[in-house]
Amino acid sequence: MKELELKYGCNPNQKPSRLYMEEGELPVTVLNGKPGYINFCDAMNSWQLVKELKEATGLPCAASFKHVSPAGAAVGVPLTDVEKAVYFVDKDAEITPLAAAYIRARGADRLCSYGDWAALSDVCDASTAEYLKYEVSDGVIAPGYTDEALEILKTKKKGNYNVVQIDPDYTPAPIERRHIFGVVFEQGHNFLKIDEEMLTNLVTENKELPDTAKIDMIVALITLKYTQSNSVCYVKNGQAIGVGAGQQSRIHCTRLAGSKADNWWLRHHPKVLGLQFVDNIRRPDRDNAIDVYISDEYEDVLAEGVWQNTFKVKPEVFTAEEKKSWIAQQQGVTVGSDAFFPFGDNVERARKSGVQYIVQPGGSIRDDNVIETCNKYGIAMCFTGIRLFHH
Numbered sequence: 001m002k003e004l005e006l007k008y009g010c011n012p013n014q015k016p017s018r019l020y021m022e023e024g025e026l027p028v029t030v031l032n033g034k035p036g037y038i039n040f041c042d043a044m045n046s047w048q049l050v051k052e053l054k055e056a057t058g059l060p061c062a063a064s065f066k067h068v069s070p071a072g073a074a075v076g077v078p079l080t081d082v083e084k085a086v087y088f089v090d091k092d093a094e095i096t097p098l099a100a101a102y103i104r105a106r107g108a109d110r111l112c113s114y115g116d117w118a119a120l121s122d123v124c125d126a127s128t129a130e131y132l133k134y135e136v137s138d139g140v141i142a143p144g145y146t147d148e149a150l151e152i153l154k155t156k157k158k159g160n161y162n163v164v165q166i167d168p169d170y171t172p173a174p175i176e177r178r179h180i181f182g183v184v185f186e187q188g189h190n191f192l193k194i195d196e197e198m199l200t201n202l203v204t205e206n207k208e209l210p211d212t213a214k215i216d217m218i219v220a221l222i223t224l225k226y227t228q229s230n231s232v233c234y235v236k237n238g239q240a241i242g243v244g245a246g247q248q249s250r251i252h253c254t255r256l257a258g259s260k261a262d263n264w265w266l267r268h269h270p271k272v273l274g275l276q277f278v279d280n281i282r283r284p285d286r287d288n289a290i291d292v293y294i295s296d297e298y299e300d301v302l303a304e305g306v307w308q309n310t311f312k313v314k315p316e317v318f319t320a321e322e323k324k325s326w327i328a329q330q331q332g333v334t335v336g337s338d339a340f341f342p343f344g345d346n347v348e349r350a351r352k353s354g355v356q357y358i359v360q361p362g363g364s365i366r367d368d369n370v371i372e373t374c375n376k377y378g379i380a381m382c383f384t385g386i387r388l389f390h391h
Helices: 037-057 081-086 097-107 126-133 147-153 211-225 250-266 283-293 320-328 345-351 367-377
Strands: 003-006 017-020 028-032 061-066 069-075 116-120 137-142 162-166 175-180 183-188 231-236 239-245 333-337 355-360 380-383
Touching: 028 147, 037 061, 037 069, 037 116, 037 137, 037 162, 037 211, 061 097, 069 097, 069 211, 081 097, 097 116, 097 126, 097 239, 126 147, 211 231, 211 239, 211 333, 211 355, 231 250, 239 250, 250 320, 250 333, 250 345, 333 345, 345 355, 345 367, 367 380
Parallel strands: 116 137, 137 162, 333 355, 355 380
Antiparallel strands: 003 017, 028 162, 061 069, 061 116, 069 239, 175 183, 231 239, 231 333
């Protein structure tokens, strides 16, 4: 198939719309549903991310995309009992590595992953499909699906869930083109390979870089490669826990991603894990309630006559002092940036979210100030010399 007609483009008024190949066949096959223009934008970007992350780590990988940027990305390492509780997974459930990857990718920011596009590096198995079945999601892309997994996914959204299969051996043309305002833009496809060889230039006094931090740096860099710039990504244990995308200021990226990383960590607090929800609460309502409960707007869910709609027992207030103390316990976090940190203020903000490792291109006229700030806190920082802008 060389062409696929779409309902409309980014917006309903943008017609006609289609996918097509100038040469050869389309590398994708729609197995179920009818994906739209934005769905395919997410599918193509997210597939590249998980494909490259699998090649770099050797582990099954998954991503959760919204509006052409990842809300989360992760490798498939086993879930701890605490993580299962945080992500509302049955502690006795049999979770395959691929399912664990998607659970962790979606768990990074469940609020932003609402209605996501999922990407899987490996053939989708029944365990992964079963988890996807109950989440609000627009579609999934993978190199294949087991018969059981496909049958499970076909039951979503009254049979209209978008299921796309991609040829894992597909390689894009070396030159890519796009039209903006009737003008053709042309550039070489970004075939940059991200691996451990990029992590050898440690510019700080602390030059200790454990293997876990190397994997987290790779996760951060590959995630950033497919995130709308400017972008900053916080990672822990092979999981993006905060992504700040599309901000005009680098420090705003760092703050945005850091606040998301803080929220991820706050969801591990005993007060949050101990919330008693009413029976049969919808997952989005539960996730929204948690997000408000851990925010400064907690009164919106704890007010008399309101909390009863969500909780069996009225929760205690999660105080600002408790939250600050809990966030201060976070450690071992890696932060990556798609372009250089221009000032040490980015490091100051990052370390408040437990950052101990930083990977960035370097090249600022104030690199000495950024390095000095890292040295003040014992942070290990790596310069890659490579910018990762994506638009």
